[in-house]
Amino acid sequence: MKTSIATVSIAGNLREKLGAIADAGFDGIEIFEQDFIADAGSPRDVGRMIRDHGLEITLFQPFRDFEGLPAGLRAKAFDRAERKFDLMQDLGTDLILLCSSVHPEALGGIDRAAADFAELGDRAARRGLRVGYEALAWGRHVNDHRDAWEVVRRADHPNVGLILDSFHTLARKIDPDTIRRIPGDRIFFVQLADAPAIDMDLLYWSRHFRNMPGEGDLPVEAFTRAVLATGYAGPVSLEIFNDQFRGSSARTITRDGYRALIATLDDVRRSEPELTVDLPPMPARIPVQGIAFVEFATRNGEAQSLKQLLAALGFEAVASHIAKDITLWQQGGIRIVVNEEADDFAGTAFNVHGTNVCDIGLSVDSAADTVVRATALGASPFSQPLGPGQLDIPAIRGLGGSVLHFLDDTGKLADVWSIEFGAGSARDVTGAGLVAIDHIAQTMTYGEMLSWSLFYTSLFRMGKSPMVDVVDPDGLVRSQALETDTGSFRITLNGAESHRTLAGAFLSESFGAPVQHLALATNDIFATAAALADRGFEALPISQNYYADLAARFDIPADTLDRMRAANILYDEDAHGAFYQLYSRPFANGMFIEILERRNGYAGYGAPNAPFRIAAQKRFMRQSGIPSR
Numbered sequence: 231m232k233t234s235i236a237t238v239s240i241a242g243n244l245r246e247k248l249g250a251i252a253d254a255g256f257d258g259i260e261i262f263e264q265d266f267i268a269d270a271g272s273p274r275d276v277g278r279m280i281r282d283h284g285l286e287i288t289l290f291q292p293f294r295d296f297e298g299l300p301a302g303l304r305a306k307a308f309d310r311a312e313r314k315f316d317l318m319q320d321l322g323t324d325l326i327l328l329c330s331s332v333h334p335e336a337l338g339g340i341d342r343a344a345a346d347f348a349e350l351g352d353r354a355a356r357r358g359l360r361v362g363y364e365a366l367a368w369g370r371h372v373n374d375h376r377d378a379w380e381v382v383r384r385a386d387h388p389n390v391g392l393i394l395d396s397f398h399t400l401a402r403k404i405d406p407d408t409i410r411r412i413p414g415d416r417i418f419f420v421q422l423a424d425a426p427a428i429d430m431d432l433l434y435w436s437r438h439f440r441n442m443p444g445e446g447d448l449p450v451e452a453f454t455r456a457v458l459a460t461g462y463a464g465p466v467s468l469e470i471f472n473d474q475f476r477g478s479s480a481r482t483i484t485r486d487g488y489r490a491l492i493a494t495l496d497d498v499r500r501s502e503p504e505l506t507v508d509l510p511p512m513p514a515r516i517p518v519q520g521i522a523f524v525e526f527a528t529r530n531g532e533a534q535s536l537k538q539l540l541a542a543l544g545f546e547a548v549a550s551h552i553a554k555d556i557t558l559w560q561q562g563g564i565r566i567v568v569n570e571e572a573d574d575f576a577g578t579a580f581n582v583h584g585t586n587v588c589d590i591g592l593s594v595d596s597a598a599d600t601v602v603r604a605t606a607l608g609a610s611p612f613s614q615p616l617g618p619g620q621l622d623i624p625a626i627r628g629l630g631g632s633v634l635h636f637l638d639d640t641g642k643l644a645d646v647w648s649i650e651f652g653a654g655s656a657r658d659v660t661g662a663g664l665v666a667i668d669h670i671a672q673t674m675t676y677g678e679m680l681s682w683s684l685f686y687t688s689l690f691r692m693g694k695s696p697m698v699d700v701v702d703p704d705g706l707v708r709s710q711a712l713e714t715d716t717g718s719f720r721i722t723l724n725g726a727e728s729h730r731t732l733a734g735a736f737l738s739e740s741f742g743a744p745v746q747h748l749a750l751a752t753n754d755i756f757a758t759a760a761a762l763a764d765r766g767f768e769a770l771p772i773s774q775n776y777y778a779d780l781a782a783r784f785d786i787p788a789d790t791l792d793r794m795r796a797a798n799i800l801y802d803e804d805a806h807g808a809f810y811q812l813y814s815r816p817f818a819n820g821m822f823i824e825i826l827e828r829r830n831g832y833a834g835y836g837a838p839n840a841p842f843r844i845a846a847q848k849r850f851m852r853q854s855g856i857p858s859r
C-alpha cells in the first residue's frame with residue numbers, strides 16, 4: 231500500500247521534513263498549507279522539490295468551513311476553493327481535504343451540503359482534481375463519518391469522495407465497522423492516528439495528544455481493517471498532531487511512524503486474512519526465548535573494576551575469544567561478554583559512553599526471520615568486519631546506538647559459543663546461585679519512551695504494562711515494563727524528565743548509554759546474599775527506617791526481617807507472591823546490578839521500593855564523592 235505522512239506531524243522546515251520522510255521509507259506526504267506557505271519557493275518549485283525526494287503529494291490540506299454557508303459567504307467559499315485549486319495544480323496534486331464546517335453561520339442539512347459538494351465537484355472535474363470530505367469530531371453539523379458519507383453519497387459526483395480519519399471516528403467511540411458498508415472507491419483518502427485514553431475536549435485532545443498507531447489506546451487496527459474491507463486501495467497516511475513529536479527529532483518520529491504503520495497493516499492481514507493488504511510478506515512478531523548474553527564495552531581500569539564486580543557476583547571467566555580481546559563470564563544460565571577491543575563496535579561504544587552495555591543477544595526461533603521483520607519495520611541491519619573464525623551473527627541496530635544480536639538453534643549459530651570461545655564455554659558455574667537475567671533496565675528521556683516501547687512491541691511478541699511514576703528526590707521518572715507472556719524477556723523503560731534524577735544523571739554522565747541496570751535472578755535470595763558477602767560483594771546500604779516501615783506494612787516474621795536488614799534486602803508482594811531484591815553499589819557512570827527473587831509468580835518489579843532505592847543510591851554516591859547531581 232502507498233504510505234504517507236502529514237508534514238504537520240514532524241519538526242523542521244519543509245526541506246528537513248522531506249529528507250526525514252523519504253529516508254524513513256514513506257511514498258508520499260500530505261502537504262499542510264502552512265508548510266508550503268512558510269517555504270520561500272514557488273508552488274512549482276515546492277512540488278518539484280517534493281518529487282525530487284521521491285515523494286508524491288497524496289493530499290493538500292486543510293480547506294475549512296466550506297459547506298452550508300448562506301448565499302454571500304457561499305460565493306466567497308467557492309472563490310477560495312478556486313484559488314486553492316490553482317495552487318494544487320502548481321504543486322502537482324489532485325486531492326484536497328475539506329473538513330466539516332465549524333463556521334458559526336454554517337447551516338445544517340445533508341442535502342444543502344451535498345448540493346455544495348456537487349457544484350464543487352463540477353468545478354474540480356474541469357481541472358482534473360478531486361475533493362474529499364472529512365467529518366471533524368467537533369464539526370458544527372457533521373461530526374460523524376456516517377453523516378459525511380451521506381453528504382458524499384447524495385452529492386453523487388465522481389470527483390467528490392469521503393476522507394476517513396481514525397481519530398475522528400474512534401475519539402467519538404463510533405463503531406468502526408460502520409465503515410464496512412461504504413463502497414471502497416468512494417473513499418478517497420484514509421488517515422490513521424492513535425491517542426492515549428484521556429478524558430478531555432475533543433479538539434484539544436486531537437491537536438495535541440495524537441500519537442502513532444499502537445502507541446495509544448484507540449482501536450486503530452480494527453478501524454484499518456474496516457477500511458480495507460471496503461476494498462479501499464489508496465494511500466494510508468499518518469496525521470499526527472502531537473506537541474512532543476513536533477519538538478523531537480524529525481528522523482526519530484518519521485521512523486517511528488513508518489514502523490507503526492507497517493506493523494498495523496501487518497496486524498490487519500493477520501487478524502483478517504481474507505483482506506487484501508498490498509504489503510510484502512514478513513514474519514509475525516518474534517517470540518523471544520530468553521536473553522542469550524549481555525555484552526559490556528569496557529577498557530583499562532574500568533575493565534578491571536567490572537571484572538572485580540563480576541567475580542564478587544559469583545561469575546567466572548570461563549573462556550577467551552579465539553581472536554579478540556573478549557572474555558566470556560558465566561553463572562547459571564547467564565552469559566556476560568566483556569569486550570575490551572579498541573577497534574570494533576564495542577571500542578567505539580566505549581569511547582562514547584565509557585563502560586556500558588553495547589550489545590544484547592536474544593534467543594529466538596529464527597534469527598534470520600527476526601532480522602527480516604526488523605528491517606521490514608525500518609530497522610537497520612548491523613554488521614562489522616569479522617575476525618578469523620568469527621560467525622556472522624544476525625544483528626540489527628537498536629535504539630540509543632546499541633546493537634541487538636539474535637541466536638537460534640540452526641546451523642553454526644547453535645554452536646556459536648564453542649566456535650568463538652572454545653570448549654571452556656561449556657563449563658557450568660554455580661557461583662552465588664544467580665540463574666538468569668530477569669530484566670534489563672533501559673533509560674531514556676521521557677520524550678523517547680514511546681519510540682522505545684514501539685520498537686520492542688512491534689518487533690517482538692511482548693506486551694506493555696501501564697506506565698508508573700517513580701519518585702526520585704529530585705524529580706519524577708516514568709517507568710514502563712515490556713515483557714513476553716512467559717517472562718522470558720523483560721525490559722523496563724525509565725523515562726527521565728530531569729537531569730537531576732538518578733536516571734537523568736546517568737543519561738548525561740554516560741552520554742545516553744541505554745542500559746542502566748541488569749537484574750539477575752536467584753532462587754534463594756538469602757543463600758545468594760550470603761555467597762555474595764563471602765566473595766566481598768558490597769550491597770547498597772538501605773536505611774533502617776525502611777525496615778521499620780516494612781514491619782508496619784507487611785506480616786514478615788521478625789527473624790526474616792532481621793536477615794533482610796542485615797543483607798540490605800528490599801521486599802514487596804503482589805496478588806501472586808513475594809519479591810526480594812538487593813542492589814549493588816553504582817559502578818562506571820552510575821550503572822548498577824539488581825539481584826532478585828520472585829516467589830510464586832510475583833509479576834512486578836518492586837516499584838514501591840524504587841524511591842527508597844534511589845534515595846539510598848544518591849546518599850551512597852554523595853558520601854563516596856560520586857557525581858549524582
Ligand code: MG
Pocket residue numbers: 364395421469
Ligand atoms: Mg484528519
Ligand code: MG
Pocket residue numbers: 669671722747749824835
Ligand atoms: Mg529493576
